[in-house]
Amino acid sequence: MSDAERAVELYDTTLRDGAQRADLSYSIDDRLRILHKLDQVGFPFVEGGWPGANPRDTEFFSLASKETLKHAQLTAFGMTRKAGEDATTSRALRDLLDAGTEVVCLVGKAWDLHVTQALRTELDEGVAMVRDSVAFLRGQGRRVFFDAEHFFDGYVTDPAFAMRVLAAAEEAGAERLVLCDTNGGMLPFDVARIVTAVGERTQVPLGIHVHNDAGCAVANSLIAVDAGVFQVQGTINGYGERTGNADLIPITADLVL
Secondary structure: OOHHHOOOEEEEOOOOOHHHOOOOOOOHHHHHHHHHHHHHHOOOEEEEEOEOOEHHHHHHHHHHOOOOOOOOEEEEEEEOOOOOOOHHHOHHHHHHHHOOOOEEEEEEEOOHHHHHHOOOOOHHHHHHHHHHHHHHHHHOOOEEEEEEEOHHHHHHHOHHHHHHHHHHHHHHOOOEEEEEEOOOOOOHHHHHHHHHHHHOOOOOOEEEEEEOOOOOHHHHHHHHHHOOOOEEEEEHHHOOOOOOEOEHHHHHHHHHO
16 A cells, blocks of 8 residues: 555544633533534544543443444543552543443653653653553453653653653553644654654554644644554644644545545
């Protein structure tokens, strides 16, 4: 298959990341209606929210499990176990299992600064949190996509640690390694360089999840695909916190055309 024919997987997070837009609040009925609209469009994965984060997200997954979808697989988003915690007793991981989705998207920190300053733990423990959480979810029969939070910032400051985090997720059974520009400050040439370097050292498909603070979310998503990324995460109309996420509307059109 030529590069021009290479498949790209679209992952919609309008119901989770998009809901963080200022002055935007979905009712349960809104979420269910949007879920079906996204399914009609044909997105293969729709992230429904963060079960356990708030009662509305938890209720949504309970109701959505009864809905029939033609194209989309509903996914649940959540965090790794806490520092010093056992994965088997983690409330966050249990909430993901209780959501009842076959696919879960697990977020973990890939920036050394956030491990030591935000989580206040050692780098080795930060890696173990990712490895243990992915392995536990896989052992419970879930497919796991791993969102490497602040990956690009982490790669710039400490590439060895950022790659250790990806390796831990990959070895534990993650099916996608999603590189996140959580701050939204990366420029296309940086994204291309880093994605290319990461792709040379990983075996499972890569994903991209970028924010639009520098006005480059669509460009960064497209250039990441050109550099070898398989999954593109984004939202309808670029909805999201601050200046938003990558807009899947032009991204989809650009990829098709």
